[in-house]
Amino acid sequence: MEVHRCRFVDYVPSAINALAFAPNTARPVLACGRANGDIELWNPKHEWTLEKVIPGGKNTSVEALAWAHQTVLTEDEDFWDSEKEKQAAIKKLTKTPPRLFSAGLNAVVTEWDLTSLKPKRSVDSHGGAVWCMATNNANTVLAVGCEDGCVRLFDIADGEFAFIRSFDKQRTRILSLAWSQDDKTMVTGSANSSIYKWDVEQGRVVSRMTVERVPGEDTLVWAVKILSTGDIVSGDSLGHVKIWDGATTTMVQSFSSHGADVLCLAIGRDGTTVFSSGVDRKCNQYRLVDQPAPKKTGKGGKNGTINGKTEMVTKWVLSGSRRFHSHDVRAMAMDESRNVDALVSGGVDVSMVVCTASQFTDINQRRIPYVPQRPVISISKSTRLMLCRQANGIKVWRLGKSASPIQPFSDFEIGAHMDLIEPQQAILEMNFRDDRNLTASAMSEDGHWIAVADIEEVKLFRIDENPSLPGQLVVKKQKSFPGVRGTGAHLLAFTPDNSRLVVASTDSTVVIVDISQWESKKFDVLAKFSQHRGSGGKAAGSMDVDGEEQEVTGGDGHVETIISMAVSADGQWLATGDTKNRIFVFNLDTVQHHATLPTFDAPLTALQFHPSSPVLVIPTASNVFYVFNVETRLMSDWSREYSSDKTFPTKFLAFKDKIQGVAFNPARKHTLMVWGANYMCHVDLTLGVGDRNAALSVGKRKRDEQIKAERRKQQRERRMMKYAENGTLSAPDLENGEAVVVLEKKNGKKVRKVLTDDFMEKREAEVNFQVLHKFQPLMFVDFLDDNSLVVVELPFVKILSSLPPSYYRASYGT
Template structure:
């Protein structure tokens, strides 16, 4: 097989600035804010699944994130007519999804709509850049620390976002803040070597704590936390982690355990565990433990004891340390609940690292893939074009061509290099003058159309070769293209004949646009489907899985973000899926809703049609994929028998990285290639899944087979030596069922025996799923022709080359 390893694609992920878990009263979910303004929403279930990405924009770096989930009523008891009405209101409040707030250097505090991924509300901070943000424990007030040295409070109760008031102004910027357990006290870390203790009711400083200074320079207090017992912990730019008495504001203990700035802290719910990290990349754990008190000798010469027992005191100790990252760690997030149990860290090296908090530092960490979990690469197979979406533009390359091999591919060694007779070529780069990051892009199969979208609009461009300058391309924006009535898109795709554009809009409509009449300036909207808004799902027949004709429909009125879309190779079928796991199939010939698939336990991670049959492949986050025949409205026979976590190979189900896509080789029509960030897996649909415990890794399997062959060879040699010692002549090699004559030499003469053997060697494992880890990490995989595979990789060394130097302190003797 010919493999195009496309490492030339320009894409560098952005640094992580903030991490935040939603309150425990809501479902487990975590937000990750990046330096380019993007906010990723991750679900810890199913080995951490990325649900959605809220797009950022220019000058919208996320410096702080906060979740709010109000569970108590703000009205007085006499407001309610009955206790039943009050309890119904509380129940409704608890079921309301949590709210997400972000802020950064653009001086704007934003609440996000987690369905449309657009700003829901936005208010000015009135104090310049926002460096920190926190919600009180009642989830009714949002506090932000600003550049002008002022803490400002915003009312977020009952869905509001309104300015309340400001605290007394300080002559330095506020870098960190935290609320006490009863929400009556607040502490702030500043850029003037001070930690201030405030009374929230009056907005005034009641006490001040001062950290160490060096050479008269101010120390920056990057992070502060309130512990459950009322004490305070701080991390500063000298690398010190200090513990303070919350009542007297006196220092209890100090640790000089970091070589540089401590940028982030995370505290356990019980207040007995604290984590710290920063510029030196170390992640330290501190525990509150009981220790014998220091020995004190009284006037009578006896050690201080109580009733003959040694006096015990509680102290903080450095319990463990690990180094997970290659560059500065800017954010930590901790969730100790049994369903999550995770300490998450992130920073300049763009990767999130997850490790079990309860077993820190003994258990190994897991690094989540830094490559995009949603596709940003498009492919034109007929024109051999690859397009990659960037924050504010797209870039297109033409694939190179290799010299024909002198021998068949099957006879070449795996990984053999093939000489290029025509290298890849960057043929087009488009940058858009927009303040918002792009959310979707698509390249048509004929290579003449490029569509891009952000959360506000969809743009369409025609690409043709210049008549006056052959070899040069001309790009013309279709100004008459109406878009989707002023809304943006989360997903775009073209039909295979390049005559239609399908848009998954930000308001969860699926819109089919005719672009065949573009020369006349006509772009008709052929149909707009509203199934993902809960509308129209009951009018059509649903997909039948188990042989029943039960009508399975999406929830009425439940709008959700569309995250996957696919068009069949013949252009007849369109499939779309959202974050509620609702999958709808539409007939593009009749422009009617055709079927509704059943929902799965695990979130879907993509959709892909088989190019030679009306079969839809649906991969899920549990690494089980399903095959549906959309014409017969039922699972295929193969999927009915094998698509289950009880049947799939355990090694495949155990892969941490999710299935990100499916590819089909035209030369082997009944096989598929499943791929994730760090693996390729070949599956033959003419076979079963094989032995569930088989070794799937191709390289490892070859090593095991060679080792087993060597063991069998040694055992045979030992048997031959034993037979020779007994006077048994070597037996000729037999085929199964063959006969041989054995001559035994003894004292009484020769004895001739005839024997039959059915020896066929050890039984071999049956296996189908063949894993390959040669190419990684993967951004995109697809075939452009028979046995011709395109693999888009993003090596970590490429990211490292774009990052600033990491912290280094020379030690003695180096």
């Protein structure tokens, strides 16, 4: 097989600035804010699944994130006519999804719509850049710390978002803040070597704590937290982690366990565990433990004893230290509930690292792949073009060509290099001046159309070769293209005949636009499907898969974000899936809804049609994939029998990296290739799953069938001779190529085992899931043609070259 191994793609993930878990009263979700303004929403289930990406924009770096999920009523008791009505209101509040707020150096605090992924409301901080943000424990007030040294409170109760008031202004910026358990006091860390304790009701400082400072320089208190016991924890730019008595605001203990700035802290719910990290990349764990009291002085004093009994005192100790990251760690978040038990960290090296919080020093960490979990690459197979989307632009390459091999591909070693007669070439680069990051892009099969979108609009471009200057391209924006009239898109796709553009809009509507009459500046909207909005009903004659008739309203009527979309190779079928696992199939010939597929337990991660049949493959986050015939509305026989976590190979199911895509080799129509960030897996749909405990790892080996057959023959002959020497079989058995071996089972029973010529072939047939780990980490995998595979990799070495130097302190003698 010919493999185009592409490492030239200019894609660099953004640094992680903020992490925040949703409150315990809501389902577990982690928000990850990046330096380019993007906010990722991760579900800890199924080994961490990316659900959505809220796009950022220019100068919108996320410095702080805060969740709010109100479960306490703000009305007086007299407001409710009965206890039943009050409980119903509480239940309604609890079922309301949590709200997400973000802020950064652009002085804007934003609440996000988690379905359309657009800003819901934005408020100016009126104090410059926002460095920190937190909601109170009742989730009714949002506090932000600003550049001008002022803490400002916003009312977020009952869906509101309005400014309340400001605290007394300080002469330095507020870098960190935390609420007390009763929401009556607040602690802030400043850039003037001070920690302030505030009375929230009066908005005044009630106490001040001072940390050490270097002469002539102020110490920055980057992080503060308040424990459930009321004590205060701080981390500063001198690398110190300090514990303060919450009542007297006196320092209890100090740790100089970091070599540079402590940028982030995480605390346990019981107030006995603290984690810290920062510029020196170390992640430290501190525990509150019982220790013998120090030696008493005076006449008859004994070492920590009273009346013969050892006196014990509680004290904080450094209980563990690990180094997960290669650069500064800027954010940490911990969730000890809901079977999550995770400590998550992130920073300049762009990767999130997850480790078990309760067994921090004993269990290995899990590194979330830094490659994009949603596709940013599309290809034109006929023209050998590849498009990659960046935050604010796109780039198109023409893939190279290799010299014709002088021997079959099966004779090559895996990874052997082939000579290029035409190297890859960057032929087009487009950068957009919009302040918003791009959310979707697509290129037509003939290479003449490129569509891009953000959350506000969809743009369409016509690409043609300059007739007077061969080799140069002319790009024309279709100004008459109406887009989706006021909305952007989460996904885009062209039909294979290049006549239609499919848009999955930000309002969860699927729009079909005719672009075949572009020369007359006509772009007709052929259809709008509203199934993902919980409306649209069912088209006449359609039914659910497996023949089960039921009314289709898009589930329970909720509007959900469309996250996956696929168009069949013949242009007849369109499949779309959303975050609630609802998958709808549409017939593009009749422009009608065709079928609603069943909902799976695990979130879907991709959708892909077979290139020569109406077969849809649906991989899920549990690494189980399903195969449907959309024309007959039936699950395939193979999928009915094998698509289950009880039948798939256990080694394959144990892969922590999710299936990110599916590729089909046109030369082998009954096989498919599923791929994740660190593997590719070949599956033959004409065979069974095979041995559940086996998943063949394909390494460097000879592919010549004759050589393999010769090796098997030699092994068989040696085995037969060994059996003959032991008297197990006779010479005629050797000539027939068949051996009868007596084996003894554990229960003592003896059985006769027949070893035939095709014994090794049968053993290999038991392994259907053939896994290759050679290419990684993967951004994209697809076939250009028969036995011609495109693999796009993003090595970490390439990312390191774009990062600033990491912290280093020379040790004595080095």
